[in-house]
Amino acid sequence: MLGADLTLYEEDERRLAAVLRRLCEDAKSRAVFLIDKSGQLIAAAGETANVDTTSLASLTAGNIAASGGLAQLLGEKEFSVLFHEGEKDNLHISVVAQRAILVVLFDHRSSLGLVRLRLKRAAEDIGQAFAEMALRTQQEAGRGRAAFRAQFAQLTDEDIENLFKG
Amino acid sequence: MSFINYAAREINCKLVYYGPGLCGKTTNLQHIYSKVEPNTKGKLISLATETERTLFFDFLPLELGTIRGFKTRFHLYTVPGQVFYDASRKLILRGTDGVILVADSQIERVEANIESLENLEANLTEQNLSLGRLPFVLQYNKRDLPNVVPVEELQVLLNPNNAPWFEACAKKGAGVFETLKGVAKLVLNELKKKT
Numbered sequence: 115m116l117g118a119d120l121t122l123y124e125e126d127e128r129r130l131a132a133v134l135r136r137l138c139e140d141a142k143s144r145a146v147f148l149i150d151k152s153g154q155l156i157a158a159a160g161e162t163a164n165v166d167t168t169s170l171a172s173l174t175a176g177n178i179a180a181s182g183g184l185a186q187l188l189g190e191k192e193f194s195v196l197f198h199e200g201e202k203d204n205l206h207i208s209v210v211a212q213r214a215i216l217v218v219l220f221d222h223r224s225s226l227g228l229v230r231l232r233l234k235r236a237a238e239d240i241g242q243a244f245a246e247m248a249l250r251t252q253q254e255a256g257r258g259r260a261a262f263r264a265q266f267a268q269l270t271d272e273d274i275e276n277l278f279k280g
Numbered sequence: 281m282s283f284i285n286y287a288a289r290e291i292n293c294k295l296v297y298y299g300p301g302l303c304g305k306t307t308n309l310q311h312i313y314s315k316v317e318p319n320t321k322g323k324l325i326s327l328a329t330e331t332e333r334t335l336f337f338d339f340l341p342l343e344l345g346t347i348r349g350f351k352t353r354f355h356l357y358t359v360p361g362q363v364f365y366d367a368s369r370k371l372i373l374r375g376t377d378g379v380i381l382v383a384d385s386q387i388e389r390v391e392a393n394i395e396s397l398e399n400l401e402a403n404l405t406e407q408n409l410s411l412g413r414l415p416f417v418l419q420y421n422k423r424d425l426p427n428v429v430p431v432e433e434l435q436v437l438l439n440p441n442n443a444p445w446f447e448a449c450a451k452k453g454a455g456v457f458e459t460l461k462g463v464a465k466l467v468l469n470e471l472k473k474k475t
Binding site for chain 2: 122123124126127152153180267269273277
């Protein structure tokens with residue numbers, strides 16, 4: 115499992131995006147999204163151009179959080195799968211690798227059964243990717259992070275003031 | 281919980297507006313939404329009741345600009361202020377990088393402000409957090425109304441640790457961006473410390 119703060123490097127993004135692309139194809143879905151439980155979009159694949167992914171991420175995280183609250187109320191650990199059925203499109207939402215949420219958007223070209231079947235492998239791959247990301251972050255807290263640290267160490271109040279100009 | 285994406289060169293942070301019912305949390309977000317450029321904001325989502333009281337949360341993603349080569353995005357959330365929505369407030373607080381307590385300056389809301397602050401502290405404690413360790417600012421809202429408590433008094437009641445504070449009239453927009461800037465500064469400086 116990753117630490118509290120999430121750091122995503124380019125190779126992580128490529129790897130996760132590849133998992134999502136395969137899932138999207140195998141499950142014959144319209145789009146697939148991987149979201150952090152706090153509501154940040156991590157990666158996506160498929161027909162995402164017309165989707166407000168930021169709002170989708172936030173609302174999905176709220177949905178999972180509310181379901182988690184309900185689960186605790188009833189003495190369950192969590193409700194790890196949610197399914198929303200629409201007239202044309204459906205959403206399959208599941209918790210993967212404990213900290214992330216996988217959203218599959220699909221229509222009549224696929225089915226709940228197929229989505230659930232294909233999800234298993236993708237969830238394993240994502241779990242594996244996260245485990246390796248966590249391990250690597252521990253082992254080499256350097257690299258891009260060092261560059262970022264160097265840049266951020268020089269952060270001034272003026273930089274922040276500039277954000278609010280214009 | 282900040283999210284640094286090296287691939288997209290983005291920093292994402294979560295801010296939560298807390299406070300008693302009808303103190304002006306949603307109004308803060310509405311003002312920000314109305315004033316920022318369309319290309320720097322996403323949709324303002326309000327999960328509210330039919331009487332426009334916040335039911336779960338309001339959400340506004342905001343892109344402030346580039347800082348040291350990284351796009352800086354803030355996700356602004358409000359909690360439902362009414363006392364009985366405490367379970368929802370706990371969920372929304374999860375993973376927050378900074379908190380703004382919006383206090384209603386009117387005399388009759390003094391107790392509600394104190395109750396909300398105590399509720400915030402209790403909910404943070406459940407997550408092993410505390411106000412002293414988290415970027416935190418106060419906004420004394422509705423300063424334009426006639427029946428307000430003097431700021432000095434509110435400071436004693438609500439701000440014993442002397443966190444940054446701002447006077448505001450969110451309905452007219454006064455103090456809204458100052459408050460946001462105040463907490464953004466603390467969050468980015470905290471990120472600087474952590475990296």
